[in-house]
Amino acid sequence: MLDRRTLLASALAAALPVRAATPFLAGGDISALTWMERAGAVYKDRDGKPGDALEILKRYGHNLVRIRLYDQTGPGTGNEGWYWPEGSMDLPDVLALARRAKALDMQIQLTLHHSDFWTNAKTQDLPHAWRRELLKLPDEMARFKRLLALVEARSRAVVQAMVDQGTAPEFVSLGNEIEHGTLYPYGHATPPDSANWPLLGALLKAGYAGVKAAHPGARIVLHLDDGGNEAKYRDWFDRARKQGVRWDVIGSSYYPFWTKKTVTQMAEFCRAVTTRYDCDLLVMEAGFNFAPTRADGWPGQLEHNGPYPASMSSPEGQRDFMAELLGAMKATPRVLGVLYWDPIMIANPKVGWALREGTGQPGPNVVSNTTLFDFQGRALPVLDIWKDYTQ
Numbered sequence: 001m002l003d004r005r006t007l008l009a010s011a012l013a014a015a016l017p018v019r020a021a022t023p024f025l026a027g028g029d030i031s032a033l034t035w036m037e038r039a040g041a042v043y044k045d046r047d048g049k050p051g052d053a054l055e056i057l058k059r060y061g062h063n064l065v066r067i068r069l070y071d072q073t074g075p076g077t078g079n080e081g082w083y084w085p086e087g088s089m090d091l092p093d094v095l096a097l098a099r100r101a102k103a104l105d106m107q108i109q110l111t112l113h114h115s116d117f118w119t120n121a122k123t124q125d126l127p128h129a130w131r132r133e134l135l136k137l138p139d140e141m142a143r144f145k146r147l148l149a150l151v152e153a154r155s156r157a158v159v160q161a162m163v164d165q166g167t168a169p170e171f172v173s174l175g176n177e178i179e180h181g182t183l184y185p186y187g188h189a190t191p192p193d194s195a196n197w198p199l200l201g202a203l204l205k206a207g208y209a210g211v212k213a214a215h216p217g218a219r220i221v222l223h224l225d226d227g228g229n230e231a232k233y234r235d236w237f238d239r240a241r242k243q244g245v246r247w248d249v250i251g252s253s254y255y256p257f258w259t260k261k262t263v264t265q266m267a268e269f270c271r272a273v274t275t276r277y278d279c280d281l282l283v284m285e286a287g288f289n290f291a292p293t294r295a296d297g298w299p300g301q302l303e304h305n306g307p308y309p310a311s312m313s314s315p316e317g318q319r320d321f322m323a324e325l326l327g328a329m330k331a332t333p334r335v336l337g338v339l340y341w342d343p344i345m346i347a348n349p350k351v352g353w354a355l356r357e358g359t360g361q362p363g364p365n366v367v368s369n370t371t372l373f374d375f376q377g378r379a380l381p382v383l384d385i386w387k388d389y390t391q
Contacts, residue, residue, distance in 0.1 A: 024330045025107060025337025026390050027064035028372065029285070030054065030097060032345050035088040039350035044378040053344050056379060057372070058104045061386030065101045066109040066284070066339045067169075068176070069094045069158060070116050071127035075357060077116035079125055082354035082363065084117060091158060098167035109221070109282070109339060110162070110169040111176055112155060112207065114183060118354075121180040121225065124187070144186055144199065148206045151183070155210030163215050171282065173221040173251055174207040179236060189239075201243030208246055223251030223284045228261030228269045237277055249336065250277065253285040256306030256321075263321075267328045274334040281334060285341040288321045289313040290380055291369040295347040301366035315374070319382040326389040343372040 033053060043053040046060075054065075070077075074086030087093060094110070101108055113119045116127050126134070130150055134143040155174075162168055175182040181189040181200045189200040204222070211218050222240065226232055237250065250273055254266050261269070274281050287302060292313040294300045305312050305321075312321060322340075329335045345351065345367050352362030374380055 022336075023063060023391075024326075024389055025064040025282075026326055026340075026386060027057065027062040027066070027106065027337075028340035028343035029066040029068065030101070030344055031066070031068040031089050032342065032351070033097060034093050035085055036344060036346065036348065036351060038085075038088075039348050041344075041346055041348050041351070042377045043344070043346070043373055044376075046379045046381075046383065048378055053373075054100055054104060054106075057343065057383075058106060060379065060383040061388075061390040062106065063390050064107045064109060064337055064339065065097075066111060067094050067097050067101070068111040068113060070113050071154070072116045072129065075355075075360070077128055078354065078357065079117045079123055081357045082117070083357060085355055091161065094158075095161060095165060095167070098162055098169070099165065102167045107171070108162075108167065108169040109171040109173065109284070110159070111173040111223075112158065112211075113176055114151060114154065114207075119175065119182070120177040121190075124175070124178070124180075124182050124184040126183055144202075147183065147186055148202060151203055152206040152210040152213075155207045156214045157210075159211050159214035159218060168215050169218055171221050171249065172211045172215075172218045173223045173284065174204055174211075175223065177223060177225040177253060179224040179226070179232065197239050197243060201240065201245050204240070204243075204245045219248040219280075220246070221249045221251040221282060221284070222247045223253070225253045226259055227252035227254030227283065228259045228266050230269050230272050233269075233273050234276065237273070241277075248279065250274070250279060250281045251284040252281060253341075254283050254325075255285070255287050255302060255341075256308055257302040257304055258306075260306045262307050263324045263328045266325075267332045270329070270332050270335050279334070280336050282336045283325075283329060283338040286322075286325060286338055287341045287367070287370045288318050289369050290315045290318040290371070290374065290382070294365065294369045295375040296364075298364065300369040302370055313369075315381045318370075318380065319385060322382050323385045323388075326385070330389050340372060342367045342370070346371050346373050346377050347375045 073084040137143045181187040187200040187203045189196040347368040352365045
């Protein structure tokens, strides 16, 4: 049974006009799928029948995937002793995942990390190959000029490769959660480096130019964390606009645990920022526990549900939260859709947050209790409601 909050969201959705032409987009990040499959992960539908994870998601109503690109993966390419496995989330893997997604008629959101490993506000490391190249140059001015060329060329080449194989991405994000900038230290533009905003602006313009040169129809996303924090977005996008940075879509991460915001508050935020900047918004990440702990009994990345009760850390609670979120976002003008994090990174002894340098052993899988498949790989009840919002 849906709780009162979900019923209110449904009533709100019924009261607001429904978009007619453009389908509401709802899917998730599939970047780790190749890694999962190589590790022997088995995915099952709601009846327990094994099948291809993407085909299962598509059958239940997913119409959008997020695919993250890192420049080079494997031992020696990571950060703080961790790395992504070789052959995972690099360009050949991205192209293969894109072919699978397009074969199922799913839209693609491509995220260009311009790094060899995970990037967010804390870490935005240059690719190792770029660092070696820049160090050969005589001064910082020459290095930054070369970095601009690298960003534009790589953005163009990646998108062109996708276009050439018939899998052009509908959305391209210039980085991941770039509220503090990107490509550190050059594009680190938060206090005490706020004077770097002209450099960050130039880097974002280079990425924009590269993507549009290969695929003018791609919609450029600028993605920050902390969905619901209107002041943060107003400050950041005002600065970007002042620098002449262009974008098509505002991207936002929204987790009740991290943001401490309800869906109602998130919807109010979406209306405010899309109105202020006269552009669309895509929820780039959202997540909610289906169990209070991981399969090993330890807490996962989302230690609790923020403003939602602990009792909702259950398959039914996850379903009800996503029904509330998808319903409210679909009813909010100019919100294009929602991407779930991470739907397919299920519990598996060979897969973790990343692999440890020197041993190749996986760290803990901190999202295994927030996926859309349970600890045994069976589709969770949340997938029963997906088509209600995408069809």
